[in-house]
Amino acid sequence: MELSPDETVFWSHGFIQINLTIVTTWVLMLAMVLSSWLITRKLKADIKITRWQCILEMIVTGMNSQIKGIGLNKPEKFIGYIGTLFLFIAISNLCIIFPGYEAPTGSLSTTVALAMSVFLAVPFFGIVETGILGYLKTYIQPTFIMLPFNIISELTRTLALAVRLFGNIMSGGMIISILLSIAPLIFPVLMTILGLITGIVQAYIFGILATVYIAAATNEHKAIKLVKNNK
Amino acid sequence: MKINWFTVIAQVINFLILVWLMKRYLYKPILNAIDEREKKIAAELANAETQKAEAAKEQAELKQKNEQFEQAKKGLMDKAVNDTNEERKKLMEEARNDADALRSKQEDSLKAMQENLNQEIVKKTQDEVFSISRKVLAELASVSLEQESTNLFIKRLNELKDDEKKKFIDAFKADPNPVLVQSAFVLPAQQQTDIQKSVKDILGGETQFKFSVSPGIISGIELSANGFKVAWSISEYLNSLERSINETIKEKAKPEAEKKTDAGKKAETETEVGLAAKEVPVKTEEPVAKAVPEKETEAKAEPQKK
Numbered sequence: 001m002e003l004s005p006d007e008t009v010f011w012s013h014g015f016i017q018i019n020l021t022i023v024t025t026w027v028l029m030l031a032m033v034l035s036s037w038l039i040t041r042k043l044k045a046d047i048k049i050t051r052w053q054c055i056l057e058m059i060v061t062g063m064n065s066q067i068k069g070i071g072l073n074k075p076e077k078f079i080g081y082i083g084t085l086f087l088f089i090a091i092s093n094l095c096i097i098f099p100g101y102e103a104p105t106g107s108l109s110t111t112v113a114l115a116m117s118v119f120l121a122v123p124f125f126g127i128v129e130t131g132i133l134g135y136l137k138t139y140i141q142p143t144f145i146m147l148p149f150n151i152i153s154e155l156t157r158t159l160a161l162a163v164r165l166f167g168n169i170m171s172g173g174m175i176i177s178i179l180l181s182i183a184p185l186i187f188p189v190l191m192t193i194l195g196l197i198t199g200i201v202q203a204y205i206f207g208i209l210a211t212v213y214i215a216a217a218t219n220e221h222k223a224i225k226l227v228k229n230n231k
Numbered sequence: 232m233k234i235n236w237f238t239v240i241a242q243v244i245n246f247l248i249l250v251w252l253m254k255r256y257l258y259k260p261i262l263n264a265i266d267e268r269e270k271k272i273a274a275e276l277a278n279a280e281t282q283k284a285e286a287a288k289e290q291a292e293l294k295q296k297n298e299q300f301e302q303a304k305k306g307l308m309d310k311a312v313n314d315t316n317e318e319r320k321k322l323m324e325e326a327r328n329d330a331d332a333l334r335s336k337q338e339d340s341l342k343a344m345q346e347n348l349n350q351e352i353v354k355k356t357q358d359e360v361f362s363i364s365r366k367v368l369a370e371l372a373s374v375s376l377e378q379e380s381t382n383l384f385i386k387r388l389n390e391l392k393d394d395e396k397k398k399f400i401d402a403f404k405a406d407p408n409p410v411l412v413q414s415a416f417v418l419p420a421q422q423q424t425d426i427q428k429s430v431k432d433i434l435g436g437e438t439q440f441k442f443s444v445s446p447g448i449i450s451g452i453e454l455s456a457n458g459f460k461v462a463w464s465i466s467e468y469l470n471s472l473e474r475s476i477n478e479t480i481k482e483k484a485k486p487e488a489e490k491k492t493d494a495g496k497k498a499e500t501e502t503e504v505g506l507a508a509k510e511v512p513v514k515t516e517e518p519v520a521k522a523v524p525e526k527e528t529e530a531k532a533e534p535q536k537k
Contacts, residue, residue: 006235017237025245033252040260045267047275053264060261076262080254088249104242109235113242 004170005102006109021107028092028104059087063207070208071215078214081121085114086207093169093199096176096192103199106169108162115162118210119154126217138217161209168202353480361469368465369415369446377414381422384452384463388429391461396433399459406457409439413453415464417444430454 005020012018039052049057063083067075092105104110126135139150172195179187391399403410412418412426427440445453451464 004233006233006238015237017235019235019238021235021238022241022245025242029245029249029252032249033256036253036257040256040264043260043264045264045271047268047272049264049268053261056257056261057265060258061265076258079258079262081250083258084246084250084253087253088246107235107238108233109238110242112234113239113246116239117243117246 004107004109005104006107008102020102021104021110024092024102025104025110028088028095032087032091066208067211070211071219072211078125078211081125082207082211082214085118085210086203089114089165089206090200090203093203094196096173096195096199103169103173105165105199105202106173108166108170111162111166111169114165114206115158118161118213119158121210122154122213122217125214129218135217157209157213161206165202165206168198172198350480357473357476361473364469365466368469377416377418378422380414380451380463381418381425384454384461385425385429387463388426388433388454388461391433399456399461400434402457402459403434403438408457409441410454410456412440412442413445413448413455414442415444415446415448415451418442418452426452426454 005024008020010018010020010023036056039050039056042050043053044050060079060083063079063086064075067078067082072078089105092103095101096103105114123135126138140147141150172191176188176191176195179191410430412423418426423440423442427438430440431438448464448466451462451466453460453462453464453467455462
């Protein structure tokens with residue numbers, strides 16, 4: 001029994017290996033980009049807009065308000081990364097309704113990749129927003145004694161992100177495949193519905209956590225400044 | 232549950248590409264569109280606000296103008312009404328004045344007419360009364376009456392005052408013509424002699440006499456010499472009566488004319504004219520009625536005394 005779509009390999013040449021995860025990701029990427037392009041190529045700035053544009057605007061503004069709610073005051077800077085993260089995970093999880101589909105997020109490689117991107121994005125945004133020193137100072141907050149713990153937390157939370165998503169999606173897929181062999185009627189459908197909810201929740205959690213980490217990295221500097229000014 | 236590191240790297244790259252593509256095709260256009268629309272809506276709202284403000288301003292202006300117009304209209308209407316009222320008053324006043332003038336003119340002309348009529352009536356009555364008197368007296372006159380008249384005449388001659396006598400003498404001397412003695416009837420010789428004698432007593436010396444008959448005297452004798460005149464006749468009495476009546480009428484007419492100018496009321500003038508019309512004949516009648524018997528008694532009394 002295959003636990004991961006990584007194991008379905010289409011073509012390999014030494015280290016290079018084109019497996020189901022990568023192919024599915026490409027297909028999803030293509031679908032997302034194409035649909036976005038199709039909708040946004042004839043955007044209207046009028047008061048009356050198309051329904052598709054309205055849906056996209058709702059999604060985008062919804063994400064914007066969420067990012068803003070967490071504490072990033074300029075969400076348009078971060079929506080590109082955080083929004084894509086959420087949409088990619090959400091869509092790959094929602095596509096389980098298609099028979100024979102295997103979510104790329106069910107592969108530990110994908111979740112690790114996403115977690116690593118978060119791991120890299122946090123210092124990236126932190127440095128962009130507050131400078132290298134500003135970012136590095138966040139490691140010795142509140143005192144320098146916390147430095148090792150901060151470093152450990154940085155690593156462990158990345159690991160936790162990867163494993164949480166992988167575990168949830170993989171387990172969902174596993175349960176469905178097991179249930180198909182035990183009770184092929186009705187129960188797989190219910191589990192699929194449950195899987196859809198889990199998928200959305202996981203996408204939301206992943207996105208929110210990434211936002212929180214980035215916000216922590218960018219706002220720490222501001223918080224220090226505020227404390228100093230008050231003193 | 233192995234981690235395929237190539238897949239990891241590939242997924243990281245895939246994800247970064249997806250981020251770029253999504254930014255390019257989804258977030259940017261959508262956010263731009265939203266911003267643009269928001270701007271547009273804001274602009275339209277601002278525009279609407281401006282238009283609203285303008286409309287309010289225009290409405291206020293219009294209202295003000297309307298009020299001004301209303302006021303002006305009211306003012307004009309009031310003025311027109313006032314003017315009309317004034318004009319009406321003026322016209323009414325003029326009409327009243329004209330009517331008054333016309334009425335007073337009519338009244339005046341009516342009064343004048345009435346007066347003329349009254350005067351005519353008075354005149355006619357007077358004439359009638361005199362002609363009747365004359366006729367009666369003329370019919371009554373006779374030779375015996377002439378005798379009495381001659382006696383009265385002689386008596387008057389004798390009773391002439393000194394200055395009158397002197398005037399008579401002067402008049403006689405200035406004119407050599409004979410003394411003219413007129414009477415209604417031919418005087419008998421005796422009477423002529425008596426008269427001559429009396430005149431001669433006054434004048435002294437020779438005097439020429441001329442006796443003539445004049446029926447207009449009615450009854451009596453008249454002596455005239457170069458403007459000087461001594462007479463006794465009923466006609467003379469009647470003439471003096473006529474004179475006095477005429478004077479009375481004239482005196483009566485004067486105050487009436489004054490009253491006429493003062494009074495504008497018709498009734499008053501009417502009564503007055505009526506009074507005048509009534510009074511005059513009464514007054515004229517009285518002296519005639521009285522005068523005639525007086526003359527008669529006088530004429531009769533005189534010879535009795537003799």
